[in-house]
Amino acid sequence: MTNKQILSSVKDRQLVEKRRQQIIKAAITLFKQKGFHRTTTREIAKQSGFSIGTLYEYIRTKEDILFLVCDSIYEQVKRRLEEVIQLQASTEDTLSHVVRAYFELIDDMQDEVVVMYQEVKSLKKESRDYVLQKEREMVDMFKAMLYKYLPYKISEVDAELVANNIFVQGQMWGFRRWMLQKQFTLETYIERQLYYLRKALAVKVP
């Protein structure tokens, strides 16, 4: 799965993987600055450290690059979120720990996250659906946590809502920096969001 679906004329699977990481890294840097549409394939090639011809040995169209980028970021975020959940799995107040870890993760991958949310919509339906599936899965992780760690039974609809709220509040930290950063550090942001989350969920932990 993942990159596999994008054809490359180069046979060496390892090399393909390496080159694609270079492409992704370069593309994120550039998309961050000027967005997908204003970034040219030549610029991506140059930033990747090879020629335009070489770039096209590893992708077929410019859209492929966008897909690679979005897919890679979603995959990373999701993987890191999974790791966190696995680790925290037995602590008390796991909910808070995971939400905190999620917000930290977003902060850490800030640039990537911004790029991703700005550009997924430029993917054509098929690729977009594929990528958004991962978002669905992340929200589902939050739902699963709510079911598991809440001291009472939450309805499915409410779990869906709260999970989405958490998810979006994470994005918000990436996206609305320009508005939030005057008053919040990551730490205060997490702390206050958790405060209200616990109140909303009537969880009394720490």
Next chain:
Amino acid sequence: MTNKQILSSVKDRQLVEKRRQQIIKAAITLFKQKGFHRTTTREIAKQSGFSIGTLYEYIRTKEDILFLVCDSIYEQVKRRLEEVIQLQASTEDTLSHVVRAYFELIDDMQDEVVVMYQEVKSLKKESRDYVLQKEREMVDMFKAMLYKYLPYKISEVDAELVANNIFVQGQMWGFRRWMLQKQFTLETYIERQLYYLRKALAVKVP
């Protein structure tokens, strides 16, 4: 303010205003379908009902159109939000009423809202800042409401946070339709968000 800053070679102020409304309407229709970058000025002219030459009598660059569109939408949303606040100003549980009205407004202007949030980032810094100022003002309206109607004194930081949360939950209804619509109608969405909002704010109203 607003359009005034964009130069037009046509002198008749009224005509300028009329034509620009046509342009904005046409552009929103098209941006909704294909986004700003994939829409051509020719298409906008055609959809507006006049020639490409005429289009350029009322704007100077393609970016101007984007600015016109974003500015117009923000302005509308903001104006409608102000109206709502004015109207509801004396009811008990004004908070709920306004939030509800805001969510309904977003639902009503769904297409415009999506277009706006997808494309503001394509504006160059200066125009973007100008437009985002309106977003700041909207958030401030929510903050003002919290100060005014909450039965206790909320800290500025918390007001900022909650106002942003409300604001973003509105956007969320416009943006995350693909994820939410299986389980929510506008009514249930509003109802459940308000439920959690009240719990978080420890407001016990209805």
Next chain:
Amino acid sequence: MTNKQILSSVKDRQLVEKRRQQIIKAAITLFKQKGFHRTTTREIAKQSGFSIGTLYEYIRTKEDILFLVCDSIYEQVKRRLEEVIQLQASTEDTLSHVVRAYFELIDDMQDEVVVMYQEVKSLKKESRDYVLQKEREMVDMFKAMLYKYLPYKISEVDAELVANNIFVQGQMWGFRRWMLQKQFTLETYIERQLYYLRKALAVKVP
């Protein structure tokens, strides 16, 4: 029919016609020198006397140019052949007159004819079929003449064969110059071909 099927973004029909004649003329000149594939659209634009952008206001793809060229040449050859037939319609030995006129016509349009036969095959099936239909019609004119002016009844199969032979002997004069021109002038070529044609058809005229 003809050009009509190729879309142009320019509205003025007369202008379209005029510009396309320029394009056709330029393209023939260039195709003659280097063939379709080795000629660039930029070169065609330049030779046409306008910019690359303007070229693309009158055609959509490079293939369109090839179609325009082939179609135009076939149309001309066919039209001139029809005129000749009309004019000669009552003379005795009309057959010889028409064949002679046809050979002269080929000689006159030598460059065009060579270009046409070299490049039709590069058209995609649909366009090619459309153009070749005109060749079919020309052969049919010869067949019609054989039926009408031969002093005996020729079978359909034989009419088909002889008509094709005449047609191809015309092309041959355009195509095989490199081989024929050492020994033939147009006049001697026509004279000897007609000599053998009459013998083959057992027509004794002049």
Next chain:
Amino acid sequence: MTNKQILSSVKDRQLVEKRRQQIIKAAITLFKQKGFHRTTTREIAKQSGFSIGTLYEYIRTKEDILFLVCDSIYEQVKRRLEEVIQLQASTEDTLSHVVRAYFELIDDMQDEVVVMYQEVKSLKKESRDYVLQKEREMVDMFKAMLYKYLPYKISEVDAELVANNIFVQGQMWGFRRWMLQKQFTLETYIERQLYYLRKALAVKVP
């Protein structure tokens, strides 16, 4: 002669010959489908069964491949024509036999012949002249036959004309299939062409 003039970095003469046969076979297959210009060297390498690198060990440019192909086909046609002439050399009505054999040969090598005539023009002058020399030689064979087997003395000019006509009528069977095949089988085509040829030449044989 022949391939010898095309340089190869590989020393083993036999291997060169073997590889080139592979290349020629692959190229004909591909040129038949998409023509010379639309076929890439990579495709030729793949179809030949080796890598692009290896391909370039046996040729220097893409044009070399075209030359190899054209030359090889001309050589084959010519060789087979010579064999036929040798064999039939003593029969009465040799003329008919050879012409018949020539038409059958064309039918047999139809694909190759079509490829060849479509693409020779893409060779650069020098190579083209080299290849066309073989065509000259074939026409000369027909001329020689006319001198030898006609019961009267034919002028050189007429011999040239008739030889070319025969030659072109052969090509015609390869090239104008789309027009001829509704009414002719190879057999009827040969039979009717011979019928008219004999009448034209006033040969009364069978």
Next chain:
DNA sequence: GATGAATGAGAGTTCATTCAT
């Protein structure tokens, strides 16, 4: 001898913008 990754000139095409009418 064989391989295939790398190269980059160059091709076709688009589209924001201008300006004469």
Next chain:
DNA sequence: TATGAATGAACTCTCATTCAT
């Protein structure tokens, strides 16, 4: 004011050819 033909910079993508392994 309105029009739309003209422009050309800029973009994506291809492919013949090379060369280190």
